[in-house]
Amino acid sequence: MTLVPYIPLLNAHFAHEPHWWPIHTPQRVYEVTLGMVLVQQTRWEAVEAAVLRILAAGYTSFAELAEADPQVIGELCKPCAFYLRKGVALVRLAGEVLAYPGQMAGILALPRAEARATLLALPQIGRESADTILLYGGSVPLFIVDAYARRFLARAGIYPQINVLTAPYDDVQRLVEADLALTDLHQARELHAMMVEICIHHCTANKPRCQQSGAVRKFVDARKCAEHCPPCAGCPVAAQCAYQQASGLV
Ligand code: SF4
Numbered sequence: 001m002t003l004v005p006y007i008p009l010l011n012a013h014f015a016h017e018p019h020w021w022p023i024h025t026p027q028r029v030y031e032v033t034l035g036m037v038l039v040q041q042t043r044w045e046a047v048e049a050a051v052l053r054i055l056a057a058g059y060t061s062f063a064e065l066a067e068a069d070p071q072v073i074g075e076l077c078k079p080c081a082f083y084l085r086k087g088v089a090l091v092r093l094a095g096e097v098l099a100y101p102g103q104m105a106g107i108l109a110l111p112r113a114e115a116r117a118t119l120l121a122l123p124q125i126g127r128e129s130a131d132t133i134l135l136y137g138g139s140v141p142l143f144i145v146d147a148y149a150r151r152f153l154a155r156a157g158i159y160p161q162i163n164v165l166t167a168p169y170d171d172v173q174r175l176v177e178a179d180l181a182l183t184d185l186h187q188a189r190e191l192h193a194m195m196v197e198i199c200i201h202h203c204t205a206n207k208p209r210c211q212q213s214g215a216v217r218k219f220v221d222a223r224k225c226a227e228h229c230p231p232c233a234g235c236p237v238a239a240q241c242a243y244q245q246a247s248g249l250v
Contacts, residue, residue, distance in 0.1 A: 001157070001158050001159060001160060002158070002179050003153070003158050003159075003176060003179055003180060004179070004180065005240070006156065006158065006237050006240065007180075007191065007194075009236045009237050009240070010194040010197075010198060010236060010237065011190070011194070012236065013198075013232065013236035014193070014194055014197045014198070016190065017193070019221060019223045020193045021035075021136050021189075021193075022048060022221040022223065024051075024052070024055055025055060025060050027060060027061050028136075028137055029104050029105075029108065029133065029137030029138065030060070030061055030062055030065075030104070030137075031051060031055075032132065032133055032136045032137035033062075033093070033097075033104070033133055033137060034050075034051050034054060034090065035047050035048075035051060036125070036128075036129035036132050036133060037086055037089055037090055037093065037124045037125075037129070038050050038051065038077060038080045038086060039080075040081070040082075040086075040124070041081040041082070042080040042081045045217075045218070045219060045220055046079050046080050047080060048219065048220040048221055049220045050076060050077045050078070050079075050080050050083075052220065052221075053076045053077075054073065054076045054077070057072075057076055059073065059076075062094040062097045062098055062103065062104060063094075063098060065090060065091060065094035066091060066094035066095040066097075066098050068091050068094075069091075070084075070087045070088040070090075070091045070092075071084070071087065072087070073086075073087035073088075073090055073091055074086065074087025074088065075087070077090075086124070089123045089124040090124075092123045093122050093123045093124060093125070096121075096122055096123070097122065100118070104137075107119060108133075108134070108137065108138040108139075112134065112140050112142070115134060115138070115140070116130045116131065116134060119133055119134070127145075127169050128144055128145070128146050128169075131144045131145075131173075132144055132192075135185075135188060135189060135192065136189060139185050140185075141182050141183055141184055141185045141187065141188035142173065142177065142182065142188060143172075143173050143176040143177050143180070143182060143188065143191065143192070144173075144192045144195075145169045145172045145173050145176075146195070146196075148195045148196050148198075148199035148200075148203075149172075149176075149192075149195040150164050150165050150172070151165070151199055151203060151205070152195055152198055152199055152203050153172075153176075155203055155208065155241065155242070155243040156237060156240065156241050156242060156243070157241070157242020157243065157245075158242075159172075159175055159176075159179075160242075162175065198235070198236075198237075200214075200215065200217060201214030201215050201216075201217070202214050202215075202234070202235040202236075203235065208235070208243070209234065209235065210234055210235045210238050210241070210243070210244055211233075211234040211235075211238065212234055213231045213232050213233070213234070214232055214235075
C-alpha cells in the first residue's frame with residue numbers, strides 16, 4: 001500500500017492555504033520556533049495569539065528574545081499551557097541559538113541529521129519540533145510523524161506492514177519518505193498541513209466525521225480563512241479508508 005493516491009484527494013479537498021503557517025516578520029525560523037515551543041499541550045489558536053503578542057511587544061528575533069525577562073515572556077505566552085515555564089524556556093533557547101556558530105542559520109545549514117541533533121539539544125525541542133523547524137523554518141523536505149499523521153495513516157490502513165500508532169518515530173518517517181520519494185519542499189510542507197487538516201476536520205480522535213461535513217475551526221490570524229473547511233459531503237478519502245471498509249460503511 002502507498003500514500004501516493006491519497007495525496008491528490010487531500011489536495012483537492014483542502015485547497016492550498018498560503019497562510020497555513022502564518023508568518024508575520026522576515027524572521028521565519030524564529031516564528032516557527034516560537035510556535036513549536038508554545039504549541040506543546042496547547043491549541044494552535046492560543047499559540048497564534050501568543051506569537052502575535054510576543055512580536056507586538058518587540059521581541060521579533062532570537063537576539064531580542066535572549067535579552068528578555070523570562071517572566072515578561074511568560075506573561076505574553078498566556079493562555080498557552082505552562083506559560084511561565086515556556087517563557088523561561090524560550091529565553092534560554094534564544095540564548096543557546098545565539099551562542100551557536102552562525103546562530104540558527106548555521107544550524108539549518110548543517111546536513112539534515114546533524115541539524116536535527118543540534119536542534120534536539122535545545123531546550124523544549126523534541127523530534128517533532130526539530131523536524132518542524134527544519135521543514136517550515138528551514139528547507140528540508142521531510143515527513144513529520146506527529147499524532148495526527150499516525151492517526152490518519154493508521155485509520156486509513158495505508159501501511160499495514162507496521163503499527164504506525166506505536167512504531168518508532170524514525171521508522172515511520174523513513175517508510176513514508178521512501179514511499180513518496182519525498183524531495184520536494186512544497187510537497188512536504190503541504191503534506192504535513194494535510195495530515196493536520198484531515199485530523200482536525202474529519203479524522204478526529206473520537207467519532208471521526210467520515211460521512212459528515214468537517215468540524216469547523218476559527219483562527220486568530222485575519223489573513224487566514226475565518227472558518228476553515230467549508231461544508232462538504234465527508235472525508236475525501238472515505239472510499240479508500242480501511243476504517244470505513246472495516247466498519248461496513250463503504
Ligand atoms: S474515512 Fe473516516 S476514519 Fe477514514 S481517514 Fe477519513 S475520517 Fe478518518
